[in-house]
Amino acid sequence: MVLCPCGARHPEGFACEAGERIRRQRAAEHAHHHKHEHETGHCHAPADPHPHEHSCCCGHSGTLQAAGSGTGSGQTVVYRIDAMDCPTEEALIRKKLERLPGxxxxxxxxVQRLLSVRHTLDSTADIEAALQAIDMPPAFAGVEAVFVISGMDCPVEEGLVRSRLADMDGVYGLDFNLMQRRLVVRHEPAQLANIVRALESLNMGALLVDQTKPEARTAPESSxxxxxxxxxxxxxxxxxxxxEFVLQWQAPALEAALDRLPSLGAALDRVSALSLVHALPLLAALIAIGLSGLGTYRKGWxxxxNGNLNINALMSVAVTGALCIGQYPEAAMVMVLFNLSEAIEALSLARARQAIGKLLALAPERATVLDASGNWTEVDIQQVAVGTRVRVRPGEKVGLDGVVASGMSTVNQAPITGESMPVEKRSGDPVFAGSINESGSFxxxxxxxxxxxxxxxxxxAVEEAQASRAPMQRFVDVFARYYTxxxxxxxxxxxTAGPLAFAMPWKNAVYTALVVLVIGCPCALVISIPVSIVSGLAAATRHGILxxxxxxxxxxxxxxxxxxxKTGTITRGRPVQTDFFCxxxxxxxxxxxxxxLASRSDHPVSKALVEAAGDAPLLPVEDFAALPGQGVAGRMxxxxxxxxxxxxxxxLGRCSEALEARIFPLEEAGKTVxxxxxxxxxxxxxAVADTVRASSREAIGELRQLGIKxxxxxxxNAHTAAAIAKEVGVDEFxxxxxxxxxxxxxxxLAQQAKGRVGMVGDGINDAPALARADIGFAMAAGGTDVAIETADVALMDDDLRKIPRFIRLSRATCAILMQNIVLALGVKALFFALAFAGMATMWMAVFADVGTALLVVANGLRAMRL
Incomplete structure (x- = not known):
């Protein structure tokens, strides 16, 4: 539950309109007041006993600024824009703010009507004025701080961080990326120091970083x-x-051996010697626990x-209880096995973390650019401006997006688009950052x-996807919250009830309770979901599906x-001339x-005619005129x-039956005449027609096999639509x-159809439908930015066959999820039954829990190979 500004407590994520209004009003007043004080030089923060964490009211800080929180290195401010309802308004804001220096x-x-602006300005006044100028009044919704937390290895630690920060005043939102150990906190500027202190109190290695630096994306592996x-x-x-085994099964022989050592009696009597021998298991167990389990005790405490019962707390209680009832070897073995399982699980999860690392490694850090003096120099790609000329040699990686200006080469762009074969590039063709130049120089x-x-x-997009929670993951998180x-x-x-109500011996009852604690660890269940989802996302990215x-x-x-x-999705979106009759x-x-005549027009049909004419010399045109809805005219x-x-x-009165006899069949075939x-x-x-993509027929056929209409x-017009629909085999048009x-x-469709509805498009006119569909697919290579931003899935090379692949990947990933859930819960149920029957031991429970966790992680990682 989270304390709302309205005075009530709501579940986390609950939308309270009254609380939101109060929060926005407070934030706006706070921002206005402190912005004025900072600009006038009267900014005074309260004395801070931790100067290295000091943050002034406007977000400026001491050492923290050097780590990247200050405006000088790129601060992020978040606004809520109530007038931003659709992609059209998003495009308007983007166009306005991208021109703003800084x-x-x-x-x-x-969906949340939130806009995050990363800037290097001393004041956000220019940003707010630009938004006001286009009638998009912003409401201050906090600034963002990015932390990498090297000790946040699993959902247990994420839950601890969430519970520590969620109820803090001035914290508006938390976005976790567990796979990258990253946390984004949206907060009031004055709260930064308190947030840092709260995270430091958890002793999980939280580091405030600059969002523009690579370390903001991935956290280093913990020690x-x-x-x-x-x-x-x-x-x-x-x-x-x-x-312990020797003492239990060889006690008479041990006593006899002590009797045969008369010299021992000079220092110790027989009873003291036996006590010392019986203390050896405790001594060995304490050494084992001290070497392996101090970190577990610290995390549990x-x-x-912080009011959180996680697996570290459960394991600490179980081991301590085992020591108290004299089960020294089991206490030691449980602690060692638990920490061994944590280490092995961390190694397994590191494989899932490699997806972003591989993406980051795709683009080089430097590029060879043509400077103002006409010389070629190497510079950091972050400093290369739009319009700069860049040279790429054979074997080099392309560092930025651009358009080929000169030269020709074969480029492997599989890491970006998923295309299996290298693509030939020549003047006018686009190139993508992260692709590899294989042969020529350009x-x-x-x-x-x-x-x-x-x-x-x-x-x-991949980072945001990893940070987002699938419905099944949200369910498991809620389940674990109450289950533990x-x-x-x-x-x-x-x-307690065993001895009092069922006449169980106290030692047996306590031991069974400790076994239940060990069995009750929810790690295998909780970790199985993010590993499977992230593996599926990584597999999709590898195939060019974002x-x-x-x-x-x-x-x-x-x-x-x-x-x-149709246009640009099923068809290429580039009409070509198909017929000619003199x-x-x-x-x-x-x-x-x-x-x-066509060369004087920019209509797609006119361009197709010019392209078909090739290098034929054109005639000069005089008195050129465009005839809206009809064509063009000119004197030659x-x-x-x-x-x-x-x-x-x-x-013009020039129509005839003979002419119409040629026109009508072409129009019925879906061609423009x-x-x-x-x-x-x-x-x-x-006759001009937009040709169907070679992949469209195959994709529609695969969708039909998958049971999708x-x-x-x-x-x-209907003639063209019918012809294209018949050619590719769609069910309806x-x-x-x-x-x-x-x-x-x-x-x-969404109202009447059984199942979810998807929409595929590439243009601005498709954006509303893409947003309305349950899943929007954008053709990313040739599509507009608005369509790509609106869609939920982007096909990086405009190949419709990737949609059936996406569906098969979705089905396979969800099957893996269900296998993991059944496996995790099934093992729990089996060992609970064994524990109640008195047949389970603590080390057996740890082995079962470790084995289950490793099995679900390994099973989840299978999605990477789909």
Whole structure:
């Protein structure tokens, strides 16, 4: 439960409108007051007993600023913008703020209407003024601090951090990325020092970092696992077990041996000697526990003092209880095995953490650029501006996004798009940061800064996806939150009610309770979900499928319908000339006349005609005029010529039955027909069509095999839509669709369809439908930024066959999730039964828990190979 500004306590994540209004009002007043004081030089923070953690009211700090929290190294401020309702407004804000000097990057959370602005400005006044200028008034929602926490290895530690910070005043939000050990705290500026102190009290190695630095993305591995110390502890635990065995089964022989040592009696009597021998298991056990378990006791104490019962607290109680009832060897073995399992589990999880590390390693740190003096120099890619000329030699990695300016080469862009074969690049072709130049040398012009390259966006999306919680993970987290205290209460009940109500011996009751505590560890269940989800996300990224959250990976298996935009999705979005008929005169001259007129227009159909003409010399055009909705006109060789559609021919009075006999079959085949008309009548007829992607037919077929129905949505006429639908094999189609019609169609499917509804698109006109669908898929290579930002899944190379692959990956990942849950709970249930039957021991319980945790981690990592 979280204390709300309205005075009530709500569950974490509960949206209270009254509390939100109060919070925004306080934050706005706080920001205004302290901004004024800082700008006038009257900023005075209260005295801080920890000067190295001091943070002034406006967010400036001492040593912490050097670590990256100050504005000089890139501070992030968060605004809530109530007027930001759709991707159109997001695009407007992006365009306005990206031009503002000092703005480093923007991150939009459209659903929450939140905007994060990373900047290097001394004051945020310019940002707020720019938002006001476009009628998007911002409400201050805190600043962001990024911590990497080297000791946050599993959901247990995440829960401890969450419980410590969630109720703090001035903390607006917490975003965890467990796989990268990263925490983003959205807070009031004056609270930074308190947040740092709270994290330091947990002794988990929290470090405040600069978001612009690589260490903000990944945390270093926590201190090296003390394998040697664990090995020595294991030897002493085994020694305690061996001595205990000898004392139990060889007691008469031992007593006889002591009787045969008369010299011993001079120093100690027989009873003292026996007591010393019987104390040896305790001594060996204490050494083993001291070598392996002090960290567990420390973590358990921190958890208990923060009102959190986690596995470290359970294990500390279990081991201490075992010592108290004389089970010294088991106490030592349990502690050693538990810490060994933690170390092995950390090694297994490190494999899942490698996904982001591999992505970060894709882009080089430096690039060879053409400077102002005309010389080629190497500079940091973070300093390369848009428009800079960059040279790439054979074998080098491309450091930034751009467009090839000169040269030709073969580029391996599989890490970005998932394409299996290298792609030939020549002048005018795009290149992506992270791709590898295989053969020739080329130069390209930078089209995006390093912070906004395709690779950077992929990394951000994968990080956000890892941080987000799938529905199954949220359920397991809630389950574990109540399950652990319930197990603790059950153990207390067994220890007390066994002797009092069921006449169990006290020692047996306490031992059974301790076994239950060890069995009750929820680690295997809790860790299985994030490992499986992150593995699935990493596998998808490797195939060029960018999934923006575990929830979408999990819900992909439930898709029942998929709506697809036509142009740029099913088709290439680039019309090409398919037919040509010369009706009178010279064919070559007719083609040159048409291409000359078309060259003066930027319509896609006109571009197709010019492209088909190739290098043919064009004629000069005089008195050029565009005829809206019909075509173009101009004078060439002293005559007036028209180039346009059927409607234009009719308006000119030049239509005939013979001409229509040629036009109608082409239009019914889904082609766009244009006619070249001279002063004497129609001279030539051209047909243009948007060609279907080679992968579209195969993708639709695979979707049908998976039991998913398809609906094509297009703004084209019914003839064209029917022809394309028949060619690719979609189940249904709708033509003459405006953006609002596409939105309505997707909404209608969602109401009547069984299962979830997906939408695939590439343009701004598809954004509303993409946002309305349960899962939106964007064609990322040729699509607009708005479509890509709105979608939940991006196909990096515009290959529709990746959607069936995504669905199969979703189904396989969810199957692995269910296997892990059944395995974890099944083992728990079995050992609970054995414990109540008196057949389970503590070391057996630890072995079962360790084995289960390793099995679910290994099973979850299988998703990486899908």
């Amino acid at each position: 703005v480093v990057s923007l991150e939009f959370r459209l 090296r696992t003390p394998w040697r110390r664990l090995a020595v502890a294991g030897v002493f635990a085994a020694l305690a077990e061996a001595i 921190i958890a208990v003092t 130069e390209f012009t930078v089209s995006a800064p390093a912070t906004d390259s395709t690779l950077a966006r992929i990394i951000r 205290p319930a197990v603790f209460l059950l153990a207390i009940f067994i220890a 999934i923006k959250g575990g929830m979408f990976l999990e819900s992909g298996r439930k898709l029942g319908w998929l709506a697809l935009d 009706m009178s005169g010279d064919a070559d001259r007719a083609w040159r006349l048409a291409a000359s 060789d002293g005559q007036l010529w028209h180039l346009g559609n059927h409607r234009m021919v009719e308006a 244009v006619v070249l008309v001279g002063e004497q009548g129609a001279v030539a007829l051209f 398809t609906l094509m949505l297009t703004g084209d 709708k033509a003459d669709m405006l953006p609002e019609d596409k939105l309505e169609a997707v909404a209608g």
